[in-house]
Amino acid sequence: xxxxxxxxxxxxxxVLITLGIIGIVAAMTIPTLITNYQKKVLKMQFxxxxxxxxxxLLFAKNDFGENIRTYCIKYDSSNAxxxxxxxxxxxxxxxxxxxxxxxxxxxxxxxxxTQGAYVTFGAAYKPEKLLxxxxxxxxxxxxxxxxxxxxxxxxDKGPNxxxxxxxxxxxxxxxxxxxxxxxxxxxxxxxQNGIEECLAQGKTSCSTSWNQMGxxxxxxxxxxxxxxxxxxxxxxxxxxxxxxxxxxxCLPK
Numbered sequence: 001x002x003x004x005x006x007x008x009x010x011x012x013x014x015v016l017i018t019l020g021i022i023g024i025v026a027a028m029t030i031p032t033l034i035t036n037y038q039k040k041v042l043k044m045q046f047x048x049x050x051x052x053x054x055x056x057l058l059f060a061k062n063d064f065g066e067n068i069r070t071y072c073i074k075y076d077s078s079n080a081x082x083x084x085x086x087x088x089x090x091x092x093x094x095x096x097x098x099x100x101x102x103x104x105x106x107x108x109x110x111x112x113x114t115q116g117a118y119v120t121f122g123a124a125y126k127p128e129k130l131l132x133x134x135x136x137x138x139x140x141x142x143x144x145x146x147x148x149x150x151x152x153x154x155x156d157k158g159p160n161x162x163x164x165x166x167x168x169x170x171x172x173x174x175x176x177x178x179x180x181x182x183x184x185x186x187x188x189x190x191x192q193n194g195i196e197e198c199l200a201q202g203k204t205s206c207s208t209s210w211n212q213m214g215x216x217x218x219x220x221x222x223x224x225x226x227x228x229x230x231x232x233x234x235x236x237x238x239x240x241x242x243x244x245x246x247x248x249x250c251l252p253k
Contacts, residue, residue, distance in 0.1 A: 042165055043248045045152040046234055049135065053148065053169065054177050060095045061175040069171045072139075072146045082141050092139040092148070098129045102136035102155040111163035111217055111227035112252045118224040121212050122147030123168040123180075125225075130154075146171040162227020163217055164251060169231055181232030182240055184214030188222040219252050 061068055072088035075081070082088075107116040108126045117125040122145025127138035136151035149168040151160070159165060170178045186194070191210050198206035215229030217240045233240045239250035 039248045039251060046167065049150055049152045050235060053150065056095050057175065057177050068175045069146045069173060072141050073144050085141050088141065089139050093129065096137050097132045098137065099132050100130035102128045102130045104155045104160060106160065108166060109161045110224060111161065111230060112219045112221065113161055115224060117162050117227060119212055119228045120208060121145060121228065122170055123228055124149040125162065127151050163230030167231040167234060168228055179231035179235045180215055180229045182215050182217040182229035185216065185218055185221065186214055191223060
């Protein structure tokens with residue numbers, strides 16, 4: 001073999017530089033890929049569960065023999081109680097196959113993940129009834145609304161946030177499942193002013209009601225109910241902050 005043939009090889013420095021570049025690129029792209037994958041999983045879980053809920057509700061409506069919503073929200077004004085609330089919960093426990101209790105190790109948070117969530121308008125922010133498929137459920141009667149709240153992937157899986165994996169639907173007068181849509185947006189100042197005006201009128205539960213006013217679902221909301229109005233956007237795959245984007249692509253991090 002001729003001594004004039006040159007042998008081409010990478011130096012150790014070149015190999016280390018290449019590996020370093022690959023590591024930097026991986027560090028930049030892998031989190032995005034993981035996030036995108038997680039969003040797709042949340043979307044699939046939502047759509048699957050929505051279809052299941054609709055089917056169960058249809059079966060319950062046909063089997064129950066009377067208007068479910070009317071039965072559940074029947075109100076005794078003299079005693080300020082919903083007469084059939086216990087029987088209503090028992091009925092839904094049967095149809096959705098409750099097998100135990102969901103245990104949340106951390107607080108459920110709002111849509112923008114800025115604080116602990118709290119909702120009561122026909123909703124539950126922390127569904128605590130464990131279903132046979134590992135998801136969580138809660139029925140709720142409040143403010144003349146019959147709500148069904150679901151944690152689509154269970155308490156032991158994140159993000160445990162309203163509008164991410166926890167959604168509420170209302171049952172309408174025809175006993176159909178209705179996704180909730182945001183009806184108005186309120187600034188922190190408007191919410192505080194509303195609470196003060198409410199208290200000045202001698203009313204109670206002002207903070208609770210104003211923290212859910214408008215059924216918020218947006219990145220800017222400081223309301224503790226931020227996320228209650230997200231199920232409509234999730235079902236129609238529309239971003240509440242930018243209609244040009246899909247719902248699942250614009251979820252707050």
